[in-house]
Amino acid sequence: MKPFPENNPLQRLISLLSRLPGLGPRSARRVALNLMKRPEATLRPLAEALIETADRMKNCSTCGNLDTQDPSIVCADEKRDRGMICVIEDVGDLWAMERSGIYKGLYHVLGGTLSALDGIGPDQLRIHQLTQRIAHMQKTPTPVREIILALNATLEGQTTAHYVAEQVASPHISITRLAHGLPVGGELDYLDDGTLTAAFTARQKAG
């Protein structure tokens, strides 16, 4: 016998939780039971935060970033360098770039990578918006000088980078990609051959 019938709200909650990335049936059960220990202090604030997020967060129509405002706070920031667009896969990558603090230009979130297996072609990504955005920006006093393809170093990421590079190619725009090499703090012995070859080929003058 099951401890409760299928239409039980807790069972439904566990089933929804178990579909989240990184959670399985067991951890979903654990999360749900933990929330039910002090529902007013943990469960209800979480439900409210979810609803507020759904109500107030939207994708910026220009860069694709998630924000409460459109244009997003990054697009609206006059201090940022409008001559550079960093092309990334997901909003999480934008956050990673922002955490590093190295970049002060604009972004363009593609919303994924090309993948024949998952049926994701150029029309499912925000590539057309990117070419339109660049065409529009070239007519302004601050045209695009550089497009940085900061896509994942996976097969899909690199295929997408190649395709985007072809689409945005222009004599006035330099297209760059992130360097491959030894991660900071990384050890040679643990490095895969591809990275080691890339790091060796792109070696730089020391000191």
Add this chain to the structure above:
Amino acid sequence: MKPFPENNPLQRLISLLSRLPGLGPRSARRVALNLMKRPEATLRPLAEALIETADRMKNCSTCGNLDTQDPSIVCADEKRDRGMICVIEDVGDLWAMERSGIYKGLYHVLGGTLSALDGIGPDQLRIHQLTQRIAHMQKTPTPVREIILALNATLEGQTTAHYVAEQVASPHISITRLAHGLPVGGELDYLDDGTLTAAFTARQKAG
């Protein structure tokens, strides 16, 4: 610069998610971004399930199980053996017992284990309710014959089992605990010494 200000609802959602058991800041970000990909299909149903769970699920005043009804479906089931009470730590343990299908008696959820470190004494657990429940049941046509202490084989679990055994001791009730031994499918070589000793000591006639 941060990609968005601190009072952003998405940031608040990530902070709440990261406090759930088994999730850290990185996996909380991943879950939140995943939910925002298709908010109407994933995020809102989750919020609704959370609220419905908070509204409708309650602890059974008799056994402590979580259910939409009180007495819970287990307590209310007339087919179950009312002469046995299985004492467990948490609702998750009740579900584990029910999944196994081996047990057809009643339950009593303690709500934790005794822990001097966390300041959890007998009054924080449902031990008093257990002794009262037994006293009441001894006056009915189906008195308690057996109490099974199905607590975790941890130091806290065993301390709690010992304490509960003392509290419910009675000449008319047999008190049992789960057997220690080799897990089904387990390999001797990977077993800790304590379990191996317990399994050897409690060895049974083969065949």
